[in-house]
Amino acid sequence: MDATIQNLSDPLDRSRFPLDEWALVESDFSGNDMGRTETLFAVGNGYLGLRGNVDEGRDGHVHGTFINGFHETWPIRHAEEAFGFARVGQTIVNAPDAKIIRIYVDDEPLVLTLAELLSYERRLDFADGILSRSLVWRTPSGKQVLIRSRRMVSFTERHLAVLEYEVTMLDSDASVVISSQTLNRQDGIGEYDRPKSGSANDWDPRRAESFTDRVLQPRLKRANNGRYILGFRCTNSGMTIATASDHSIDTINDFDESSQLGDDLAKHVYKVKAKMGNPIRITKLLSYHTSAGVPTHELADRCDRTLDRAKEAGIAALIQEQRDWLDAFWARTDVELPGQPALQQATRWNFFQLAQASMRADGQGVSAKGVSGSGYGGHYFWDTEVYVLPFLTYTSPNAARNALRFRHGMLDHARARATELNQLGALFPWRTINGLESSAYYAAGTAQYHIDADISYALSQYVAATGDEDFLAREAIDILVETARMWADLGFWRGNGNDVFHIHGVTGPDEYTTVVNDNLYTNIMARSNLRAAVKSVRRLFSVDRASFDSMSARLKLDEAEVMEWSFAAEAMHIPFDRNLGIHPQDAQFLEKERWDLTATPPENRPLLLHYHPLVIYRFQVLKQADVVLALLLQGDQFTPEEKRADFDYYDPLTTGDSTLSDVVQSIIAAEVGYHELALNYFTSGLFVDLADLHHNAQDGVHVASAGGVWSALVFGFGGLRDHSGRITLDPRLPEDWDELVFRVTLKGSRLRVAITQSSVHLSIEEGTEARLTVRGLQVIVTAGQPETVPLSHQGARDPGAPTAALIEDSRRADGTVITSSIPTIAHITEQLPTLD
DSSP, X not given: OOTTOOOOSOOSOTTTSOOOTTEEEEOSOOSTTHHHHHHHTOEEOSSEEEOOOOTTSSSOSOOOEEEEEEEEEEEOOOSSOOTTOOOEEEEEEEOOEEEEEEEEETTEEOOTTTSEEEEEEEEEETTTTEEEEEEEEEOXXXXXXXXXXXXXXOSSSTTEEEEEEEEEESSXXXXXXXXXXXXXXOOSSSOSSOOSSSOXXXXXXXXXXXXXXXXXXXXXXXXXXXXXXXXXXXXXXXXEEEXXXXXXXXXXXXXXXXXXXXXXXXXXXXXXXXXXXXXXXXXXXXXXXXXXXXXXXXXXXXXXXXXXXXXXXXXXXXXXXXXXXHHHHHHHHOOBOTTOHHHHHHHHHHHHHHHHHHTTOTTSOOOTTTTSOOGGGGOBOTHIIIIIHHHHHHHOHHHHHHHHHHHHHTHHHHXXXXXXXXXXXXXXXXXXXXXXXXOSOGGGTTTOTHHHHHHHHHHHHHHHHHOOHHHIIIIIHHHHHHHHHHHHHHOEEEOSSSOEEEOOSBOOSOTTSOSBSSXXXXXXXXXXXXXXXXXXXXXXXXXXXXXXXXXXXXXXXXXXXXXXXXXXXXXXXXXXXXXXXXXOSSTTGGGSEEOOGGGSOGGGOSGGGTSOHHHHHTEEOBSSOSHHHHHHHTGGGSOHXXXXXXXXXXXXXXXXXXXXXXXXXXXXXXXXXXXXXXXXXXXXXXXXXXXXXXXOGGGOOOHHHHXXXXXXXXXXXXXXXXXXXXXXXXXXXXXXXXXXXXXXXXXXXXXXXXXXXXXXXXXXXXXXXXXXXXXXXXXXXXXXXOEEEETTOOOOSSTXXXXXXXXXXXBOTTSXXXXXXXXXXXXXXXXXXXXX
C-alpha cells in the first residue's frame, strides 16, 4: 500500500462543516480556501455550471461560469515539430459571470473577507439541488443586516439558472443599494484564467491553459424593462454565446431602479429606503445559450424564450420541478450506508457531482471537471467511458446513451486522425472538446490508443445492460467496427510456428511508463474490443439483416475482415512472467529498477511536478492503476490467484498521483481479500475533493473519481460484476458496516440490492424481473417476489472466470498465454452463419 494512504474515515473539520447526510453545510466563512469551497459548492446540470463564488462577486479564487463544450481554440506551438502532432489546442471559456449581486448599506459594501459576520451558514442541498446562504452582517456603523440567498441551476430547464437575494435590516433603517451585474471579466491585458492566489510561476499540467489576448468579442447588447442580454463570439473557434438576466423585486419599501449597459457589463441597480424588518427580495433569472456558429441575435431570442417560460411558471414551480427531478434521480442512484453518516454524506456529495456533470450534457460529453472548473481545459478523456459511464449505464441509461452518441458524433474526426497516424479505422483523440486531438505531449496522450478499446468497452457494457439493440444497430456498431479495424492494423503477427499478435509503441493508463510494447492493459482491452466487434457484427447479421446490410454497405465490411479480427483476438499476446507469477505491465517493465516510494519525500509528490519524465520512465513506478484496472474491466480473464499476485506486485509501486487510482485499488483490494486496505483506498477516493487530498480541488471536481466512488461501492464492496451481460454478485462488506444498499437498472428493471453481513436481499422496485448469480447461485427476482440469499452459501466466487488449470494448460514455456484454449466469443460465434 502507498504509504500516503491512511485511515481517513472522516477528514473534514466538523466544527466548520457540520454533518448532514443530505447536504454539504458550511457554518463558518473562511477566505483561506476559497478555491476549494468554490468547487465544493458549485451548482450545475451538465450543460451550465456556476462555481460557488460568493454572491457579491468581489472575493474569489476563480470567478467561474462554464458551459459544456463552449471553448476557444489556439495554435499549439511545438519546440520541435513532427508530422501528426496535435495542431490546435482547445480550452473551455470562462463565460460572462451573471451571478453577481452586490450590496451596499449606507454606501458600505459587503466584502466577506473583511466583514464582521455575526452568523453564517451555506448549504448545498442534494435533495433539492439548491445552494443557499444565510448570514448576519454588522456594518462598520454597527447596523445588523440579515442576507439570505438561493442559487439553482435547473435540471429540467437546461439553459436556466435561478438566483434569489433577500436583504432585511434587523435593528434600524438604512439606505440599501443592490447592484445586480453580468460581467465579462476578460480584459485582454493579462492571463485570462489564472487563479488569483498562488505563485505566478507555479506550473501544473492539470490546469487549463491561459489566454493572453481577448477571447470573447462583443457582438450584441440589449436592455429592456429589467432584462439584459449580452452576446459574444470567440475570436478563433467562432463559437457564439448569449447570456440573459431578468430582474424583479418584491418589497414594501420605497425604491427606484436604474440600468447600465456596455459591451462587457450589464447592471441593474435598486436603491431602496429600507425600513427595519421589511425584507427586500430580488429574483434574478439567468439563461445561457451557446452554439458552434449560430448568430448571437438568434441565441438572444432563445434566451428570451427560456426566461419567458420561467417567468410564466414562477419560482415556486421551478423549485418543485427541481425537487421532483432529484427525487427520481435519487430513487435510482442512491447508495445507502446505514450507521456511516460521514461516508453517507460524502457518497451523496459525489453522486450529486455526477448529476451536475452529466445529466443535462445531452449532446456534449462529460469533461474531466464537469462544469465546475477549468481544470484540464474542459477536455473529455477516457474518464467518461471507464469511470463515469458505469454509473450512468446502471442508474440513468438515457444519460449513458447520450454520452455514447456524443462519441459517435466524433467518428469522422477519429477516422481522419487514424489516417493521419497511418492506421485504418478510427482513432479517438486522447483529450478533446471538438473531436480533434488536443494533447500536445503525444507520449502520454495520443499514444494512449487504449481509448478506442475503452469506448468499445463502454458501448458493449451499455448494450448488454440495457438491451438497447437499436443503438447497437444504428450507431454503436460503427464504432465497434472502426475501432476493431484500428487494432487489427496497429498490431502485427510474430511467432515461431505459433503465430502471436502483438501491439507495440503504445502507452497504457499508467502515464509514468510511456510508448511501450505489449502493454497488458492495452492488449487485453484491444482483445475485448475485437471480440465485441466480431460478436456484434455476427449478431446483427442473425437478428436484423436489414441493419446489417446497411452497415456493411456504409462501412464496406466483408467476412474476411471479421475473421481477421477473430484470429487477432484469439492470438493476442498477454504477457505473463512465470517466475514472478504476475502479468508484466509491458514487455520491458520488469527490466527496470524499482522506485523506492518510501524514500521519496512527501514534498516531491506528485512525481510529475518534481521529476523530468525521463527520470520517471526509467523506473518501475506507476502514476495510477494499469494492470490492476485490467483485473477489474476484464476480470473474467484472470484467475483469483493471478489477481492476488498482480495486486501484491503493483500496489507498492503505485503512487496514487492520479485521482483515478484509489477507487480501482479499492475494488481489487476488496476482491482479493485486503478488506482494511480496500476501505482505506475507498475513503481516500471518497474525500479526494471534499478534503482536497490532492491539493487541486480549486480547479474543479474530479468527476471520474466521483464515478469511481459508485464503482467502489457497487463493484468493490457489493461485489457486482457484469461480463457480457452476465451479472454476478459476490459481496465483500467491511467488517464494521451493518448494511450496504444500492440499485442497478438492468434491461429496464430497477433492482434493489441490500447486503448485510449474513445475507443479500433482492427486490424489484420498478419493472418486471432481473436475473443474476449470487456466489454461484442463479437467482431470478420478479416484481412483488423479493429473494433473500444467505451469504453462508459458498458457490464459485466468480463463476465466469476460467479455472487455474485451464490457464496453466494454455501457457507456453516462455510464460506467454495462448488464449485460444479458453472459451471465447470466437467459439460462441462459430455456430452463427457466415456473412454471405
